[in-house]
Each structure stands twice: as structure tokens, then as C-alpha cells.
Amino acid sequence: MFANQTKPDQSTYNIVSSREPHGVVAEQYRKLRTNIEYSSFNKEIRTICLTSAKAAEGKTVTALNLATVYAQSGKKTLIIDMDLRRSKIHRAFDIPNKVGLSNLVIDEVDRSEAILVADENLHVLPAGKKMPYPAEFLMSDKIKALIESLKETYERIIIDTPPMTAVTDASIVSRLVDGTVVVIGSRRTETAAAEDIIQSLNENGANIIGGVLTRVSKKDHRYLDYYYEYK
Secondary structure (H helix, E strand, O other): OOOOOOOOOOOOOOOHHHHOOOOHHHHHHHHHHHHHHOOOOOOOOOEEEEEEOOOOOOHHHHHHHHHHHHHHOOOOEEEEEOOOOOOOHHHHOOOOOOOOHHHHHHHOOOHHHHOEEOOOOEEEEOOOOOOOOHHHHHOOHHHHHHHHHHOOOOOEEEEEOOOOOOOOHHHHHHOOOOEEEEEEEOOOOOHHHHHHHHHHHHHOOOOEEEEEEEOOOOOOHHHOOOEEOOO
16 A cells, blocks of 8 residues: 555546456456557567547546556556646545656656555556646656666556647657557547547557557447457
């Protein structure tokens, strides 16, 4: 648990993989984890960023649950909030957002101040204080160096980024990680919008390893595998 914190209210962003680890939904996130693990035979996928076409498609919930099932599998996992404009990860764990990624890079605070422990294998790096130019911050050599440094400590790093149609942040981060997962809301994201963000990510050198279809109705039984790869 977090030091000097009350028990996290994980219902805020529904970390169902933690609340109901043996449930049907948690099993779908474990399938997602497995598919990611087998998405590349030439390179181990250790750093993963998630993005979406627009807000409210379940991107942050997916990132939280993916990080949780990795941690449950015994992988030492870090989830990073790189949605510096509308940070949310801290809410899922009911922790303050006063110190985080931005403070770690700009103010050079100690990692122990910025990275919090959720449980034995799951650590959390909130976004931290707001800054005027998030894109420029993410493009800095310090961010690239930080990710490489964190890989020495963590076996899996899950990064939550902003929606693609809003800002360029996700495209920037996608170049720094091993793989990118696109979250798409069923009946919410237009086909053209999904195609546009995939094209944009490809043009920026992202390695798109797959996608997650969220908000699926029970009658859409053909989608219940929850995960598919873009070809």
C-alpha cells in the first residue's frame, strides 16, 4: 500500500483486475497481456504506451488494468501518467499529484519521492505539477534517458498518454517505447478517425502492436475477445 495513505479507492477508474482478479473482465485483460507478449518474436515488449482517438474511450482504465495484470503475473511493473494536460492515474489510487514525472525531470527530486508503491510489483509515477509546454517536455532528451533508466529497474513500463486527436503528445511518446496500443471505443470512434490516428502513428515511427476495443455491448459477442491486431 502507499506509505501514509488511506486505502486507495480503486473504483474511481475501475481497476477491476485488482478488485475481481478471477472475474471475466480481468481475464480479458490477461488475454491482452498475453497477446502483447506474443506480438513480437524479435524483440521483447517492455515499454508500452496507450492512446486513443478521443477522450472517454477507456484508455486510462485499460492502462491501469494492463499494468495490474502484469504485476499480478510477477513482473515488476511501473505505470506512468504522461497525460500531462489531464492527468488521471493518481485518482485511481487516491494519491496526490503534487510530485511526479515533471518534478522528477525538472526539479530532479529523488525517485523515492515521485514513484509510489501500490503493491509489491506495481509502482506508480503520477504526472506531477503542470507545465506550460507538455509536448516540448516529452520531446526532451531527459524523458528518453529517464525511460531507458527506468528499464533497469522495471520489467514492464505502461504509459498512459493523451488522445491522438487532441494533441501530438502520444505520437512523441510512441517513438520512445517498444510498442503502442490503440484504444477504440465501440460505436464511439468513427472508422475514419481510427484510420487517421493509426496513419499518424505509423508516420511518426510508432510500433503499433495492436488495439483494444472497449465499451462493447453484450450483443456484440463477436468482439468479446477484446483484442485484435492491426495489419
